[in-house]
Amino acid sequence: MKKDNSNEILPIVDEEGDIIGKATRGECHNGSKLLHPVVHLHLLDSAGRLYLQQRPLWKDIQPGKWDTAVGGHVDYGEAIENALLREAREEVGIEEFTPLFLMKYLFESERERELVHVYCTVYNGEVRPSSELDGGRFWSFSEIDSAIGKGILTPNFELEFGKIRPMLACAKSI
Numbered sequence: 001m002k003k004d005n006s007n008e009i010l011p012i013v014d015e016e017g018d019i020i021g022k023a024t025r026g027e028c029h030n031g032s033k034l035l036h037p038v039v040h041l042h043l044l045d046s047a048g049r050l051y052l053q054q055r056p057l058w059k060d061i062q063p064g065k066w067d068t069a070v071g072g073h074v075d076y077g078e079a080i081e082n083a084l085l086r087e088a089r090e091e092v093g094i095e096e097f098t099p100l101f102l103m104k105y106l107f108e109s110e111r112e113r114e115l116v117h118v119y120c121t122v123y124n125g126e127v128r129p130s131s132e133l134d135g136g137r138f139w140s141f142s143e144i145d146s147a148i149g150k151g152i153l154t155p156n157f158e159l160e161f162g163k164i165r166p167m168l169a170c171a172k173s174i
Contacts, residue, residue: 006060009076010036013115015106022076029060033113035106039084040160041070041099042120042168043092043127049138050168051127053091055154056134061111062154066147069127069136080117092136093128097121102167107156118160120168141165 006026011019012034021034028034043051051069055062072087074080081099088094099119107114129136139147148158 008073010073011076013037015115017080017104017115025073029112031111033108035113035115037074037080037083037115037117039070039072039074039080039087040068040116040118041084041088042102042118042164043069043094044120044122044168045138046122046124047138048169049140050144051092051123051136051138052144052153052157053129053136054134056132061109062156064134065154065157066139066152067154067157068160074117084117084119091130091132093130094123094125096125097123102164105160105163107159109155116156116160118164120164 006024008025009022010025010028012021012023013036014020015035017037023034028036045051052066053069055065055067057063070088070091072083072091074083084099088097099121102118102120104115104117107116127136144153144161147153
């Protein structure tokens with residue numbers, strides 16, 4: 001069975017994003033609430049649908065639920081923009097896209113605290129989910145609305161979608 005690399009080294013940051021230390025993924029996800037940066041990429045098609053990935057059952061957080069198209073940790077010593085490009089390539093197989101920065105916010109769950117850097121892009125090419133995922137598909141906004149609160153989507157996605165939904169409507173023209 002696959003599993004996350006609990007020894008992966010992540011930067012620890014303050015609320016502005018300045019690096020103040022480093023820790024392992026395991027230390028960041030064990031309830032310590034060590035603040036670490038992550039990147040999210042929301043992938044829209046020209047019809048205005050949003051691509052969501054299905055998290056595999058072996059993931060240590062929110063297994064089996066539907067989530068942001070691309071999401072991942074920033075490695076220690078890696079720039080935010082480079083992490084975004086790496087994660088997009090690794091998770092959905094896309095390399096040629098123009099990311100639009102939407103926002104940065106703090107997310108906290110029972111197990112972790114993340115400084116989330118949120119981007120979107122319009123992409124009409126082939127999306128090739130990697131073996132890191134249990135697939136994915138494009139969802140209409142009404143399908144997403146129907147799934148909210150039913151345990152189908154990750155709580156992080158539901159929170160973030162509420163924050164960025166108006167921005168996504170504007171981003172369809174990029």
